[in-house]
Amino acid sequence: MxxxxxxxxxxxxxxxxxxxxxxxxxxxxxxxxxxxxxxxxxxxxxxxxxxxxxxxxxxxxxxxxxxxxxxxxxxxLGEGLNPVQEALHRAGAVQCGFCTPGIVVTATDLFTKRPRPDDDEIKEALAGNICRCTGYGAIVRALRGLAEVER
Amino acid sequence: MKVHHPTTLDEALAAVEAGAVPLAGGTDLMVEVNFGHIRPDHVVGLRRIGELSSWEDRRIGAMVTWRTVETKGPKAYAEAARTVGSPQIRNAGTIGGNLGTASPAGDGHPFLAAVDAGVELVSRRGRRVLAWSDFFTGVKRTARQPEELITAVVLPERLPMRHAFGKVGVRNAMVIATVCAVVTRDEDGATTAAFGSVAPTPIRAPRAEEMISAEPKPTESALAEFQRLVSEEVQPITDHRSTEAYRRHAAGVLARRLLERCLR
The missing domain is CATH 3.10.20.30 (Beta-grasp domain)
Structure with missing residues (x-):
């Protein structure tokens, strides 16, 4: 069909x-x-x-x-890098990069619906995205920085 | 491969009667498909049927997602919803799909058991509401007939004054419960305690309930007895996720803590 x-x-x-x-x-x-x-x-x-x-x-x-x-x-998600991609790029929040597209999509949806999320909201939104390199620190730092810019 | 996309319940029921496999959020069904366990070639998608997604007072449509229960459900049901899978899973997974799968570990089941909710089933021959205890018949088995669809959860006319959900697992997100439970306590002391992951179906602990319901202000020793009875009444097994002994212990401790939360 x-x-x-x-x-x-x-x-x-x-x-x-x-x-x-x-x-x-x-x-x-x-x-x-x-x-x-x-x-x-x-x-x-x-x-x-x-x-x-x-x-x-x-x-x-x-x-x-x-x-x-x-x-x-x-x-x-748009031409070039969107703000989430830019923030992850600037913070070096990528190791092997395999989980990155999923994290970009999930975080972009979070920032679309909640432009200034706090740390708990960031972690909760990403609870279903596993980074097997365990690079969570840099990912959360990148998104925290973006949330602060939005504030 | 044929997939129906009905917008009315009647069309969906006709498809199911003709042998189509009902598809709700897909979060259980597609795992089976991806792993090669099943290969349905005749499917009916239920997400376009408005009636199934509506939530009117105490009748919650089967296609209501965990995300919606998390944001607008009664307290203990919302707490349970919050522990289902991950945000992605809660956006897709539905309460009706959860009932259809009827996993012994389903996080939504203890609330329904604790408040004596019903499950509405509809076929082209008619509509019936089964008590939760008649609906669940075994591990991943229910009283739903092949030509029936689960259409709603029906809550009782009035919920107990206090209720709380808790879950023991190895992490916060994406975890299947080692034990999950709901305890309710009403103004007159009437208490219910329901559990998941400790029997083939969700179960209650009637002796513990009866004992603690007779205690208007439970003392330390009454709480300890409640905990002991719960540990005795649950019927867990040892599997890859935990042991029988640990599950008995955890069920008792969890029930007592939830009761204490209700008493505060």
């Missing part, structure tokens, strides 16, 4: 022949490898996308069920 939806601000469609995830469709059919495939069980957050204005794990979204929905991936 063909599904149609909005992807990063433009109409998109995909052919879905099996109960595959949105993540698989993004990476394998639509040429958007920014969302990473790691745990496939919603534990790690590396595949985070914004679906109908909420951050979700795209590995747990059945592609056949997104008909008519709006999806934003890390590739669709």
């Amino acid at each position: 063909i599904i149609t939806f909005e992807l990063n601000g433009a109409p998109a469609s995909a052919r879905v022949m099996a109960p595959v995830s949105l993540l698989d469709v993004l990476r394998d059919q639509l040429g958007l490898p920014g969302s990473k495939n790691v745990c496939e069980q919603g534990e790690c957050g590396s595949c985070s996308v914004i679906l109908d204005d909420e951050v979700v794990c795209s590995c747990l979204v059945m592609a056949g069920d997104i008909e008519g929905s709006t999806v934003v991936t890390v590739e669709g």
